[in-house]
Amino acid sequence: GAGVSQTPSNKVTEKGKYVELRCDPISGHTALYWYRQSLGQGPEFLIYFQGTGAADDSGLPNDRFFAVRPEGSVSTLKIQRTERGDSAVYLCASSQGTTDNSPLHFGNGTRLTVT
Amino acid sequence: KNEVEQSPQNLTAQEGEFITINCSYSVGISALHWLQQHPGGGIVSLFMLSSGKKKHGRLIATINIQEKHSSLHITASHPRDSAVYICAVRSRGGADGLTFGKGTHLIIQP
Numbered sequence: 001g002a003g004v005s006q007t008p009s010n011k012v013t014e015k016g017k018y019v020e021l022r023c024d025p026i027s028g029h030t031a032l033y034w035y036r037q038s039l040g041q042g043p044e045f046l047i048y049f050q051g052t053g054a055a056d057d058s059g060l061p062n063d064r065f066f067a068v069r070p071e072g073s074v075s076t077l078k079i080q081r082t083e084r085g086d087s088a089v090y091l092c093a094s095s096q097g098t099t100d101n102s103p104l105h106f107g108n109g110t111r112l113t114v115t
Numbered sequence: 116k117n118e119v120e121q122s123p124q125n126l127t128a129q130e131g132e133f134i135t136i137n138c139s140y141s142v143g144i145s146a147l148h149w150l151q152q153h154p155g156g157g158i159v160s161l162f163m164l165s166s167g168k169k170k171h172g173r174l175i176a177t178i179n180i181q182e183k184h185s186s187l188h189i190t191a192s193h194p195r196d197s198a199v200y201i202c203a204v205r206s207r208g209g210a211d212g213l214t215f216g217k218g219t220h221l222i223i224q225p
Contacts, residue, residue, distance in 0.1 A: 045212030
């Protein structure tokens, strides 16, 4: 497909488990963003990749969260020792340039529920 | 940290009405994005602007940099316009990640 793809669409896990969320951006988009959206709130920035490197990870809430983009395309957001407060929709977006000059293309998100 | 405020939080209107959604922010920006989010669906980018005004179909977005304020207008509103509209900004000189408002939940009744 031509859009940003996120898998799985839904993930239910038990407290303390490890989860991986995948994002497949639009082909050729060098910028990739992870956001988290809680119910009734706007999205919250987590991390931004330009190519393979994390250009800004200041939004990651703590060291249980980690993300990689080893080949500059697909990205994986990893959450260790999940907590109930991690439950949210995790959104991925990609763009050709930066948010100064390029629109963002969002995936449909992964709804994570930690029980 | 940029504070992004949207108003109103909720808006219900009749089909055909002219709709205005407002966004204000606290710190100078390099770009402002208007986004649309349907229930259970992904987010679609409507506009990206740094000055002036942009129009796409029945949607118009304006920004006043001096007043740190932007508006999104919908003319001849239709029930399919029902969605959450989100304003997001990139702070000038800041990191590339956007700061989002909480969104305006719009319902257009037939």
